[in-house]
Amino acid sequence: MNADISALRPDLAVIADNVAPGSRVLDVGCGDGTLMAALRDTKHCDARGMELVPANVGACVAKGLSVIQGDADTDLAFYPDKSVDYAILSQTLQTTMYPGMVLDELLRIGHQAFVSFPNFAHWRGRLSLLWNGRMPVTRLLPEAWHETPNIHHLSVNDFRALLKERNINVEGCWFLSGDTRCSPAAANFRAEHAIFLLSRPI
Amino acid sequence: MATAQIHDESEVLELDEPLPLDGGQSLSGVRIAYEAHGKLNAAKDNAILICHALTGDQYVVSNHPKTGKPGWWARMVGPGKPIDTNKFHVICANVIGSCMGSTGPASLAPDGEPWAMRFPVITIRDMVRGHVALLDSLGIEQLHAVVGGSMGGMQALSLAANFPERSRAFLVLASTARHSAQNIAFHEVGRQAIMADPEWQEGNYYHADEGRGPEKGLSVARMAAHITYLSEEGLTAKFGRRLQDREQKTFGFDADFQIESYLRYQGLSFTGRFDANSYLYITRAMDYFDLAEEHGGRLANAFCQSKARFCLVSFDSDWLYPTSDSRNVVKALNAAGLPVSFVELSAPFGHDSFLLEVPALDHVVEGFLNQ
Numbered sequence: 001m002n003a004d005i006s007a008l009r010p011d012l013a014v015i016a017d018n019v020a021p022g023s024r025v026l027d028v029g030c031g032d033g034t035l036m037a038a039l040r041d042t043k044h045c046d047a048r049g050m051e052l053v054p055a056n057v058g059a060c061v062a063k064g065l066s067v068i069q070g071d072a073d074t075d076l077a078f079y080p081d082k083s084v085d086y087a088i089l090s091q092t093l094q095t096t097m098y099p100g101m102v103l104d105e106l107l108r109i110g111h112q113a114f115v116s117f118p119n120f121a122h123w124r125g126r127l128s129l130l131w132n133g134r135m136p137v138t139r140l141l142p143e144a145w146h147e148t149p150n151i152h153h154l155s156v157n158d159f160r161a162l163l164k165e166r167n168i169n170v171e172g173c174w175f176l177s178g179d180t181r182c183s184p185a186a187a188n189f190r191a192e193h194a195i196f197l198l199s200r201p202i
Numbered sequence: 203m204a205t206a207q208i209h210d211e212s213e214v215l216e217l218d219e220p221l222p223l224d225g226g227q228s229l230s231g232v233r234i235a236y237e238a239h240g241k242l243n244a245a246k247d248n249a250i251l252i253c254h255a256l257t258g259d260q261y262v263v264s265n266h267p268k269t270g271k272p273g274w275w276a277r278m279v280g281p282g283k284p285i286d287t288n289k290f291h292v293i294c295a296n297v298i299g300s301c302m303g304s305t306g307p308a309s310l311a312p313d314g315e316p317w318a319m320r321f322p323v324i325t326i327r328d329m330v331r332g333h334v335a336l337l338d339s340l341g342i343e344q345l346h347a348v349v350g351g352s353m354g355g356m357q358a359l360s361l362a363a364n365f366p367e368r369s370r371a372f373l374v375l376a377s378t379a380r381h382s383a384q385n386i387a388f389h390e391v392g393r394q395a396i397m398a399d400p401e402w403q404e405g406n407y408y409h410a411d412e413g414r415g416p417e418k419g420l421s422v423a424r425m426a427a428h429i430t431y432l433s434e435e436g437l438t439a440k441f442g443r444r445l446q447d448r449e450q451k452t453f454g455f456d457a458d459f460q461i462e463s464y465l466r467y468q469g470l471s472f473t474g475r476f477d478a479n480s481y482l483y484i485t486r487a488m489d490y491f492d493l494a495e496e497h498g499g500r501l502a503n504a505f506c507q508s509k510a511r512f513c514l515v516s517f518d519s520d521w522l523y524p525t526s527d528s529r530n531v532v533k534a535l536n537a538a539g540l541p542v543s544f545v546e547l548s549a550p551f552g553h554d555s556f557l558l559e560v561p562a563l564d565h566v567v568e569g570f571l572n573q
Contacts, residue, residue, distance in 0.1 A: 048541065054562065058545060058562055060543070061513060061543045061569040062568070065543070066541035066542055066543050068542065070544075079536060080539075083539065
């Protein structure tokens with residue numbers, strides 16, 4: 001059965017829409033392979049994946065995808081330089097031990113990198129923290145502080161600052177509030193999700 | 203010895219041409235015993251080659267002719283099973299050097315006497331040459347997949363490296379691209395146990411009276427090896443320190459503990475179905491296996507001609523060929539740019555997990571082969 005871009009989670013749909021057809025892709029933290037399958041079936045991409053959870057790897061293999069069980073923090077080192085057109089890290093950066101290093105690795109392996117993450121400075125989170133004085137538990141961040149896999153919380157502006165510091169170019173950026181796009185201007189306040197397409201200056 | 207009806211479905215191919223060997227010699231009159239299940243389609247492109255482990259054989263599905271027990275992978279291979287014989291033509295051949303119908307040290311040399319220790323030392327690649335000769339004679343140019351666990355995985359990797367056009371996919375379970383010092387060490391214990399048995403007689407025991415030969419040595423070799431196939435967790439769960447059919451320790455050297463009794467049984471029953479010299483030759487072949495060494499010291503080079511898909515599986519309780527061995531192969535395949543999947547599955551049974559009830563394995567095997 002062929003996968004369909006319109007059925008994807010909104011941030012994955014943005015990535016899938018903007019991947020060039022026929023390109024080589026590495027999806028880091030690929031989960032059950034939904035994005036990879038969509039890229040293979042609709043964009044004819046050569047998609048490879050890395051995933052931490054064995055059951056997810058099994059699900060990917062059953063979809064005919066090539067996925068290696070591994071950890072973004074330690075196992076990206078084994079991929080050759082510039083071996084894919086795009087390295088993709090969706091909703092995973094905030095769970096890594098060394099986000100800066102992971103970013104460097106993505107841009108070493110890929111000519112470009114898609115990175116998507118939840119914006120912790122979204123107004124709902126700010127309000128929740130302000131009024132309740134407790135770490136926000138929202139639709140976007142449904143787990144309590146002690147249960148969440150997120151260990152490096154960041155905002156859109158934090159991410160932009162890191163890119164500047166690391167001399168990384170922004171080739172494109174998209175912001176989502178729920179399922180709808182919102183403008184880059186007020187993104188740090190209004191966006192729930194951010195998606196960046198990055199490259200390293202040559 | 204079981205008394206079940208002997209039911210031998212295997213066929214034997216006799217090679218017309220001598221088989222060239224890594225040791226520099228060539229072996230003429232080679233016989234390869236094999237079993238096949240499921241229908242080969244008209245295009246001859248639905249064949250899967252299963253490679254067996256050290257003491258395995260071609261009886262992957264049908265009952266073993268000597269023990270009467272079900273085939274060694276009957277749970278995995280058959281109609282509707284993960285390796286589905288309704289879809290695939292499944293071939294399993296006894297490796298050369300073994301003793302279940304393929305040419306080995308117990309076979310007769312051209313002078314009419316058993317080869318015994320005159321049999322040339324063989325390698326994993328030599329076994330694979332035998333498999334490829336079989337495929338040639340069956341008219342199968344390209345396999346759908348090669349599947350192997352343990353030494354079978356070594357054959358699969360060797361086939362991928364040396365005959366890259368012969369299969370579209372390789373599934374390698376609980377295996378390695380090279381034998382480690384620890385692997386060699388355990389095999390050496392086994393070989394020394396066999397050779398220290400006076401009944402071994404420098405390998406010339408085939409004319410001995412009925413039932414003789416280095417049974418004690420082979421039994422000890424099997425006991426030592428069997429430990430390496432299990433895990434401490436599995437042994438503790440299955441046996442713990444429980445005593446065997448007794449309330450108290452005997453203050454003697456009987457098999458007081460259940461684990462002792464179990465190992466003695468494993469050792470003894472093995473001697474009824476396996477040739478001691480074959481055990482020497484096959485363990486040697488495994489010890490010599492180092493796929494990177496064959497390819498200029500760089501494992502990725504072994505796969506640079508390949509266009510196949512790969513899937514590797516390791517088990518968290520396997521300390522014989524641990525996950526790091528599989529990851530090593532995965533790294534090399536990645537460096538060669540090949541599509542590769544890898545997963546470490548959780549199972550309590552140690553190295554033997556690939557032969558036992560691990561539902562997650564079935565899922566991966568079926569998923570990978572049905573592409």
